[in-house]
Amino acid sequence: MTTLLEARYRTVLRLLPAYYRREREEEMVETYLGDLDRDTQDQSRPTLGEVASIAALAVRSRLGAAGAPRPYVLLGSVARLFALAAVLLLAASAVVEPVLQLTWSFTRGGAQRQLFLSEFSDHGLIAAVVAAAQWILPLGWTVAYFALLHDRRRLARIGVLVAALPALWPLLRPLTGEAVISEPAFIVTLALLAWLPALALCAAHHRDAPPARLPAGTPGLVFMATCVVTGASQVLLPAASDLVWGPANGFVVGALGWLLWRARRTDRVAPALALALAVLGLLLLAVRIAALYPWLRLPYAASYIGGGLAQTAVLALLTVALTVAGRRELAAR
Structure with missing residues (x-):
């Protein structure tokens, strides 16, 4: 019984x-x-x-643990590649954006430099701590990226969780009474852009998962190339730049390059990477739309709107193309 x-x-x-x-x-x-008494068990x-x-x-066994059926192996591969690609984009952005901001602030005269320093000194202790955290903690994406590719999984998990913390501040700040959430859709999607990759990395890169590997190139070279694309897109079109502009452009270049490489291959390609990039593209598309929507009726933001609409169209087309490519490879297998 x-x-x-x-x-x-x-x-x-x-x-x-x-x-x-x-x-x-x-x-x-x-x-x-075990040896528990039957009466105690009740x-x-x-x-x-x-x-x-x-x-x-349960999470580990659904994300490609040893001996898992093929659908679970595929799901685990997609989650791991999604986390790796997203962390790469966020790591590059976490390095490039502070460098560009520091360069701008300290090369435009004393007034601009003083305006930058006032973020840490003129708004109270809490604001200073938050400002410092928003500068320092995102560097955890870079730590996590290199730690993951050197199979230091615990350090990678700590890195992404630390780096994702600043994304929660806009949601928690109204609780302090200092402000209200003015653009909730953008703030929520921006938090998802940080926390979904962080949680995917923590869940999918478990102890039974294979080591993380880049599809091509070395970790340093790929990171440097992503930084160049991210920084160049912000420098060449500063009027269209916002928090999602650089990472989205890095995704566009990487996804387009992979599709062109795949088109030249005569053998079948594993569908996991295409599906992982499609998920990442969909997430970036959601953030892009949420960031752009409040500006659509403002005539003086024509440059920003034009760049945002162009990026939205490219993201949508690439996401569809990646989804189709992944489904075809999945059906072929």
Whole structure:
């Protein structure tokens, strides 16, 4: 007869995918019950630690753990490549944007330099701490990128979680009474651009996952090229630049290059990269639209609107093309 504790364990184990439960459920239940007295089992329940452990195993087994069926292996590959590509774009942006801002502030005279320094000195202690954090913490993307490609997974997880923290400040700032959320769609999508890659990296690059590898090039060379594209796009078209402009242009160049490379290949290509880039393109497209929408009715923002609309169109076309390419490769396999 099934005890109440055993029924509770089996309920929690339903978090696991079916293939894993078929192989391991009975063994896991026996391990959890152990030598507990049968009368005690009717008055007990799984501990919080056990539930958390099973939930983590459920994520790991759905993202390409050893022995997983092909759909789960594909899902894990897509999640890992999505995280790697997004972290690369965010890492380049975290380096390029401060360099450009410092260069502008300290080469345009004393007034511009004083305006920059006032962000850290004229608005109180909390504002100074937040301003410093917004400058320093995003460098965690760069740490995470290189740590991940050198198989330092714990350091990579810490890096992305630290780097994503500033994206929460615009959502939390109204709680201090200092401001209200003026553009909620843009703020939310910008937070998603930081936290979805961070969570994907933490979940998909688990201990059973293969080491992260770039499809082409060395980590330093790819990072430098991404920084060049990101910085050049902001310098050449400063009127259209905003928080998503540089990363989106880096994505456009990378995705277009991969599609051209794929078109020249005669053999089949794994669909994971195309699908991962399509997911990243969709996320960038959402942020781009959210950033652009409030400006559409303002006539004096014609340059910004024109650049934003052009980038939106290119992102949409590339996302569709990547989705089609991924589906074709998936069907061919």
